[in-house]
């Protein structure tokens with residue numbers, strides 16, 4: 001498709017009504033629409049849509065773009081797919097150049113997902129009805145798997161022959177080369193054969209339910225083959241970006257406002273059997289940030305239910321750190337000595353009750369280590385303090401840091417102030433930066449850059465009544481406005497935002513987009529408008545002057561010079577207060 005076509009689609013689509021399908025809370029406020037962000041969990045709206053430029057941005061999580069990238073992100077699609085949907089909504093017929101590389105890739109993607117889907121249906125059929133699936137059916141029954149879960153996850157059975165799936169999919173028109181590269185077949189001395197044999201098959205779907213791969217669990221207990229065999233990474237399966245079970249769990253996660261994280265796919269099935277459905281697993285990988293971000297779309301709360309061995313403990317600490325870095329709230333459950341959630345449920349443990357006792361990770365580790373470490377010895381106390389301080393250091397909220405320092409103080413009988421010193425030392429060491437004066441005091445460039453970004457609000461307010469821009473002398477704001485901002489304001493005297501947008505270079509356009517998405521009250525009364533502009537400008541100036549004063553104080557100047565500059569700055573600051 002051509003660039004013109006994309007522009008045509010965008011111009012025909014009303015971004016507000018497209019977004020509203022996903023963000024029912026969207027309301028007009030000033031010249032923008034605001035609502036609860038569909039990309040992260042929030043209670044107060046920080047998601048902004050500007051109709052005039054056809055753009056959106058979330059000031060909470062930073063997602064932003066135009067109507068097509070909105071569809072791309074909210075539906076979890078690639079650009080081409082999103083464009084197709086947008087074209088349909090806009091009533092534009094998409095002319096796709098067949099030779100394009102991305103088109104070829106897109107076609108392969110579709111074929112691959114379709115082949116996986118067919119394979120899943122094939123395996124599922126064998127497990128449910130076919131003679132081949134007899135033993136597997138027995139196994140599933142012995143584990144108490146119900147038809148409901150088998151269907152929902154489309155669990156299947158890969159029989160022990162070498163050419164079952166191969167023949168089935170070849171008849172459907174796929175080549176051996178394709179099936180080999182997608183990991184459905186394996187190859188040995190020039191011959192291809194079914195990769196998954198005699199395994200219970202768990203189809204892996206992405207969060208919109210597309211079939212991207214498989215995880216097969218061996219059924220023969222005496223086999224030397226690995227217990228689990230997963231699909232290799234392909235065009236559609238990047239294991240660090242897929243969360244197993246998320247497609248089936250996302251509604252429950254939203255409703256319960258928490259996601260339970262386990263290690264294995266079998267844990268998930270068992271949990272569904274006792275009606276706990278807000279449960280997911282990273283598959284064949286330790287939890288990654290991308291996976292957590294996906295989960296965070298549905299809830300900020302996460303409950304870890306890992307195996308309780310020392311590897312599980314390490315995984316827990318790492319996951320806690322990741323969750324903190326995304327400002328998610330992590331809790332952990334004690335599996336009461338069971339190896340995993342599956343065992344717990346199979347042996348009749350009360351999963352729901354255990355979940356209700358989930359506690360924050362730091363509390364959990366404080367209790368757990370207390371049982372393991374001899375707290376009466378000095379060495380024991382040292383070890384305990386070191387472990388807990390490391391956890392507190394990764395905690396983002398300073399309120400919670402203080403809370404845990406106090407509890408730690410009680411537990412080991414050491415002053416909070418002493419523990420604080422240990423914590424600060426730990427943080428400095430782990431960040432490997434020396435805290436010297438230059439890092440506290442900003443450089444001139446930084447001061448200016450920050451003032452410019454605060455002045456965005458000033459520009460935004462002025463653009464809400466562009467005919468009034470001429471009432472102000474822009475040169476008075478030269479210290480706080482960037483060249484881009486000044487240029488935009490000067491142009492806006494003559495042109496509408498939409499008209500002047502096309503005359504800007506890319507960097508200027510990006511700046512203007514950010515400005516246009518800011519929340520601004522539209523004030524009709526001219527006097528009130530002038531007052532409000534002055535207030536905004538004063539506040540940006542105050543911030544600028546304070547930062548300048550701090551900077552000059554530490555600057556490398558002779559004392560007399562310094563005194564004179566500071567004096568001027570202070571007088572200016574006082575005049576604003």
Ligand SMILES: [Zn+2]
Pocket residue numbers: 037038039040047058059060061062063
């Ligand atoms: Zn957001």
